Amino acid sequence: MNALIDPELLGVWTRAVIAAPLVVLVLLTVPMFGRRMWKESTIARLAVFGLMLSFALDTGLGLVWLMSDHVSYVVPLGSWFTIPDYTFVTTALIDTLSLSILGVTSFIALVVAAFSSRYLHREPGYARFFLLIMVFVLGMHVLLLAGSYDVLFVGWELVGLSSFLLIAFFHHRPGPVRAALRAMITYRASDVGLLVSGVLLHDAIGSSSIAFDGAWPEAVAQLSEGSATLIALCLLLAVIGKSALWPLGSWLPRAMEGPTPSSALFYGALSVHAGIYLLLRSAPLFEASEIASMMAIVIGLVTALLATAAHRVQSDVKSALAYATMTQVGVMVVGVGLHLFSWTLVYMIAHVFLRLFQILRTPSALRDAEEVRAALPILPPAKPPIALRLLPERWQRTLYFASLHRHFSELLLERFVVLPLLAVSRRLDQAERRWTAMLSPVSGVSKEETTTAPSRATRAAAGSE
């Protein structure tokens, strides 16, 4: 009953767990580049079957682990590339944390895929949707099973890529594209934190292994407090972007422009909580650093307070749920800061299922509201929450105004970070143009200002190619 799992079997099984979504992903690219698009039923069946297989493998792995002695396993998966002084080693870490969320991930993805197979019926981009879902599932599997921050980054990037491409799913409209741009920029800017943390870990201990000494959550990091603080703060930066914490959370409500199933999967359920997973995985670092723990508490608390206020002034249900999600994610970050790791894990899993359900139900929310109004012709007036009733009216108005403007965090970011950066970029570009103009008579003028529209002959030639 308490036997160790055969390492070879574990290696094969882990590879199978990662390979399952990968194989489906590769198969789904075929119709994208082929002459004829497959039928919706074929695509949906392939995706659902693949996710069922993935769920079966994930659950099987979890059951086998449960029946063993519950130790953490570091599973070597080989090396990606090797040079004399360095090897990119790929390992998987199998323990309570990774297996619990792994099963949840594949189950939720399966539910969403089944839901989407009918919800997106006759939607242009049906195949593209399922392709991106499989990219996401693959990314999550890699992220959850990663045995090092280097490998985790691979999954992290795949999750981010699928995320912003799905936000821009309805790409013929400007709103989703703008939202995707905002999400992409936030992800990439905050990903510096994850990359730098890998660099610092390599510098400190010669590898970026996540397998600290001991089993989660009691593992210990063999690092000085200074190193642990720096690395933990970098990871917190990465999580601030991915999990929409203050002050980089403005992308999340806008991300609801994507299809409802992907909003549920990403921003209710899994993608937004990937940051929490990263913090939980890095628990030993936070335990070793009081400063990082304090920062997590502050950021989590501020996020929760601001998000709950913003949630109450939203006029559409998906935005309201987005802010509600942010609130709870903020609470989870506080949990990490207080070193309540197991509690945070349980809370996260419960929250994932709740938000998934709520967001998948949003298309029906309007109909539900109308049914309630029809049943109750006179609705009782809504009472403000107790906390607001205690505040003076002037403060209530100020809070309402600030909440409507999302507490000005994105305005301030734009005013003091984005616009100055773009202004510097454009000034440097103007300087470059002036310099090249000095070297040559006309080159400072942008080609766009001297280019005319293509002639009909050129357009016809392009069309007949």
Add this chain to the structure above:
Amino acid sequence: MWNASLLHGPILIPVLAAWFTSRSSRPYAAHRIALSAALASLLCTTIMAASGSGIEKHGWTLPLVHAEWHLGTDALIAPFLVLVCVITVAVLVALPSMDPRACTTLLLTLAFTLGMMESLDLVLIASFWVASIVPSAIELRRADSQKSVGHVFEVYAVLGACAMIAGAVVFGFVRSRAGHSLPFDLSVPTEGIALRDQHAVLVLVFGAVMVRKAIIPFHSWLPLVIERGPTGIVSLIAGSHMGAVLILRILPFTRDAATTDFPVLAAIALTSALYAALVALGQREIRRALGFIATSQLAFVVVGLAEARTESVHGALLQIVTTGLTLTGLLIITSAVEVRAGTHDIARLGGLASRFPRMSVAFLLLGLSAIGMPGTLAFVAEDLLLHGLLHTHPVIATLLLVTTVLNGITLLRLFLQGFLGPSRDPERIGARASDLGRRESAAVFAIVIASFALGILPRHLIEMRSDAVERWVDDPSGSPQ
């Protein structure tokens, strides 16, 4: 005989073909000749690269100067040759409407670039270096109605050429003074150059490298050339990495001076990478943005080589391959956009994904390849570069990360704003304009597949050069002695 054919073939075949294309009055005939010559060169260079071991051929010696027609290649240089031929083949496949004069200048540039890379004599290197400028400048002047691009290119190219020639002269002089019978020979590293002379040679060579690789303050020509130059010649100019080959050739003779000079070059290159990434951030025009991103990525190569550690050198060599390939692919697509829409300004585009899905997917995949998405060759290159820089200081590595992040934001922004969203000017694209043609698709998707395949399985490319890199670095700790 076989070695001589392999070494001379890639140079002579394009030159001969250029003679025929210059006399051809039929565009498609000239294009076929050019493509055949490029494929023949690719075959020769691939055989050389696949052989694994180096080959050399000595030829006639120039009296008085004691320079020698000495060609050779080894595991370090051979992949460069293949890359240059692949870039040439890709642009010729994708652009079948290239006129005879464009084919001629492209072939001549190819020939002289390959000649420079195969040369093991510094006078020969300088000669090919200067020679490669001529057809490029002619083509840039011809293609730009205002002759401005060619003029700017010539100013910088002449500057770089002067530094190259001066460096060669000083090198030959000091080696001649030390008693070497072939003072310009680079095949066998020898000692005997005084430290002060080494510094002099390195400073002059660095000047040439900085111009060729568009390192600040000699960078302004590259974004302009990429913005306005014709796709074919521009891909070859930006993707040939002649500066990197020069560094690889010269280090074994200047190791003592390199200990102090290389870190300075690395610092300048890193600053250049960050600067170019910052300028690219606010760009609206796709080609100009690509120009600055390319400038930034070329600087990565110099950082990696100047760091002179095993990891960073491997990273730099892989970065050369990925930058050359992805830039070529992106320029082909941008050219396709420009032909159909008459602009590459994202403020006037939008909605291309609905009209041209293949083009959009190709741009996205190439963009992801360029910015180092996991699974691509650029990811492997940047990971190795990073680990090489870690030994110097984590802060330096962090700056590299910030630069890659900025480049990523720029490229993905170009995709989102240029290809997605509603069309900002629906009248701009004719109703008959179609998606990427067969040839364009073949060239572009071949590059995409190569980038991902090499990224997932980079071992062969790394192992091919492993011994050569170790010999070049020549220090167990990774720093030049």
